[in-house]
Amino acid sequence: MHDEPGALPPPTQKGREQRQRIVDAAADLVFERGVTEVSLDDIREATGVSKSQLYHYFNNKSDLLHAVIECQRERVLGNHRPTFQSLEGWDDLTQWRDMIVAHQAARSCRYGCPLGSLANGLAELDDVARNQLSGAFSSWGRIIAEGLTRMVESHTLRADADPQELAVSVLASLQGGLLMAETARDTRPLEIALDAAIAHLKSFAP
Amino acid sequence: MHDEPGALPPPTQKGREQRQRIVDAAADLVFERGVTEVSLDDIREATGVSKSQLYHYFNNKSDLLHAVIECQRERVLGNHRPTFQSLEGWDDLTQWRDMIVAHQAARSCRYGCPLGSLANGLAELDDVARNQLSGAFSSWGRIIAEGLTRMVESHTLRADADPQELAVSVLASLQGGLLMAETARDTRPLEIALDAAIAHLKSFAP
DNA sequence: ACGGATGTGGACTGTCAAGTCCAGTAACTT
DNA sequence: AAGTTACTGGACTTGACAGTCCACATCCGT
Numbered sequence: 001m002h003d004e005p006g007a008l009p010p011p012t013q014k015g016r017e018q019r020q021r022i023v024d025a026a027a028d029l030v031f032e033r034g035v036t037e038v039s040l041d042d043i044r045e046a047t048g049v050s051k052s053q054l055y056h057y058f059n060n061k062s063d064l065l066h067a068v069i070e071c072q073r074e075r076v077l078g079n080h081r082p083t084f085q086s087l088e089g090w091d092d093l094t095q096w097r098d099m100i101v102a103h104q105a106a107r108s109c110r111y112g113c114p115l116g117s118l119a120n121g122l123a124e125l126d127d128v129a130r131n132q133l134s135g136a137f138s139s140w141g142r143i144i145a146e147g148l149t150r151m152v153e154s155h156t157l158r159a160d161a162d163p164q165e166l167a168v169s170v171l172a173s174l175q176g177g178l179l180m181a182e183t184a185r186d187t188r189p190l191e192i193a194l195d196a197a198i199a200h201l202k203s204f205a206p
Numbered sequence: 207m208h209d210e211p212g213a214l215p216p217p218t219q220k221g222r223e224q225r226q227r228i229v230d231a232a233a234d235l236v237f238e239r240g241v242t243e244v245s246l247d248d249i250r251e252a253t254g255v256s257k258s259q260l261y262h263y264f265n266n267k268s269d270l271l272h273a274v275i276e277c278q279r280e281r282v283l284g285n286h287r288p289t290f291q292s293l294e295g296w297d298d299l300t301q302w303r304d305m306i307v308a309h310q311a312a313r314s315c316r317y318g319c320p321l322g323s324l325a326n327g328l329a330e331l332d333d334v335a336r337n338q339l340s341g342a343f344s345s346w347g348r349i350i351a352e353g354l355t356r357m358v359e360s361h362t363l364r365a366d367a368d369p370q371e372l373a374v375s376v377l378a379s380l381q382g383g384l385l386m387a388e389t390a391r392d393t394r395p396l397e398i399a400l401d402a403a404i405a406h407l408k409s410f411a412p
Numbered sequence: 413a414c415g416g417a418t419g420t421g422g423a424c425t426g427t428c429a430a431g432t433c434c435a436g437t438a439a440c441t442t
Numbered sequence: 443a444a445g446t447t448a449c450t451g452g453a454c455t456t457g458a459c460a461g462t463c464c465a466c467a468t469c470c471g472t
Contacts, residue, residue, distance in 0.1 A: 014439095014448095014449090015448080015449075018449090032330070033330065033331075034242070034327065034330060034331065036240070036242035036243070036327075037242070037331065039428080039429055039430080040429075040430065040431085041428085041429075041430090049450085050450060050451045050452065051430095051431085051432095051451080051452070051453095052432090052433085052434095052449090052450065052451070052452080053449075053450060053451085055431070055432080056448090056449070056450080060430080060431075061429095061430070061431090110330060111330065112326065112329070116326070116385060117326055119385060119388070119389045120318065120322070120323050120326035120327065120385060120388075121240065121242075121326070121327065123318070123388050123389050124238070124239065124240060124316060124317065124388075125239075125240065125243065130389060130391075133389050134389045134390045134391075137386055137389060137390065137395075138390075165398050165402075166402075168386070168394075168395050168398045168399065169379070169398050169399055169401075169402035169403075171382065171386065171395075172378075172379055172382030172383045172385075172386055172395060172396075172398070172399035172402075173375070173378050173379055173382055173399070173402075174382065175381065175382035175385050175386065176377065176378030176379055176380065176381035176382030176383070176385075176399075177378045177382070179322060179325060179326060179378075179381050179382075179385075180343055180374070180377065180378055180381065182325070182326075182329050182330075183325045183329050183336060183339050183340045183343060184340045184343065184344075185336075185340075188374075189343075189374050189377075189378060190378075192371050192374045192375050192378070193374065193375055193378035193379070193382075195375075196371075196372075196375035196378075196379075196403070196406050197375075197402070199406060199409065200402050200405060200406045200409075203405065203406075203409050220419085220469090221418080221419075224419090245458075245459055245460080246459075246460065246461085247458085247459070247460095255420085255421095256420060256421045256422060257421080257422070257423095257460095257461085257462095258419090258420065258421070258422080258462085258463085258464095259419075259420060259421085261460095261461070261462080262418095262419070262420080266460080266461075267460065267461090
């Protein structure tokens with residue numbers, strides 16, 4: 001078991017593509033089944049790749065999981081960035097809410113937040129992963145906060161609204177709502193949580 | 207592997223105590239290390255009990271986990287019931303918030319919500335457990351809602367406040383806040399989430 | 413005090429997982 | 443085309459874990 005800082009740097013073009021294919025498949029599996037329920041053999045089978053390739057591209061399982069986290073971070077931030085980069089008014093937020101609810105409904109409320117479940121599964125187990133996830137949540141919060149800052153600047157929100165704090169509260173409601181929706185197999189708790197979060201934002205309308 | 211409805215009914219006094227001791231220890235271990243990271247041998251060692259005793263009291267591991275869920279449900283509801291059964295005004299809620307924050311701070315933000323992490327770890331893995339946890343969240347919500355109902359009756363909250371929905375939003379904020387605090391090892395997100403939840407309640411003050 | 417029911421100890425089995433190893437094949441370079 | 447490097451296959455090792463088995467102890471009624 002090596003312990004080099006991170007994984008090996010990606011060597012050739014083809015190598016980099018292969019590596020990415022592995023990470024993508026692993027991310028899907030981990031998302032659907034939970035971090036602790038996915039074996040390297042599962043990943044090997046899903047990608048049609050052999051055991052030694054996994055160890056060619058990653059030092060060990062943790063190392064691969066760290067890549068998976070990075071991958072999910074990109075996916076999630078990529079999904080939410082557009083909304084908040086062009087955030088103008090309340091309608092955009094409502095649409096965002098509806099998008100999330102529809103997305104969960106489409107999968108019958110199975111699976112929660114990719115980052116949330118990773119956080120729950122790894123926080124007490126892998127400190128590197130925990131820090132990565134903490135960073136991911138921070139970035140996510142920052143993206144939301146930037147949108148809210150724009151709303152402050154356009155006087156859709158009062159100047160005494162603190163975009164950073166509000167962003168955290170929105171994110172917490174989202175995470176909690178997703179978890180409860182997953183558990184109940186019903187989007188209702190998610191809807192309620194997001195509506196409450198948006199109502200709280202609206203209390204800072206001028 | 208038997209599949210009888212639940213576990214065997216508790217036979218003698220001593221037996222019941224032994225069983226309870228096992229469940230308690232298992233609940234602690236599962237809480238500290240995560241559902242998927244606790245083996246029956248760990249539980250055996252922690253209780254000084256032998257393997258066959260575990261199978262004497264429980265049909266299999268899932269069965270024991272279901273007992274653990276029930277145990278955590280009792281613990282958590284037991285912790286929160288007093289607050290909401292005697293809920294009078296805003297001060298009680300603030301105290302409740304402070305209690306939770308202090309509790310997490312005392313353990314350096316390690317571990318999240320016992321029920322929340324069980325839900326996250328088992329929702330996609332064990333449908334019986336998922337239903338149990340869904341029920342636990344419902345009960346928890348009901349307890350909160352009863353407190354809020356009393357606040358409506360005493361005109362601390364307006365009559366158009368929906369205690370059930372508000373309870374769910376509070377619970378979601380709590381769950382999300384706990385998860386983010388655990389991940390960041392910082393109570394700040396939890397504080398923000400709970401403050402936002404209470405602020406949202408206050409928006410229903412007359 | 414004795415005999416069955418109830419409870420208990422710990423060795424044992426089968427399965428599956430992470431991680432290792434090395435021989436083989438493609439690809440690139442000159 | 444030869445030789446070096448980059449990549450690939452899959453058998454193998456080691457350990458852990460859920461679940462089984464059976465011999466032994468302890469309790470209880472009578």
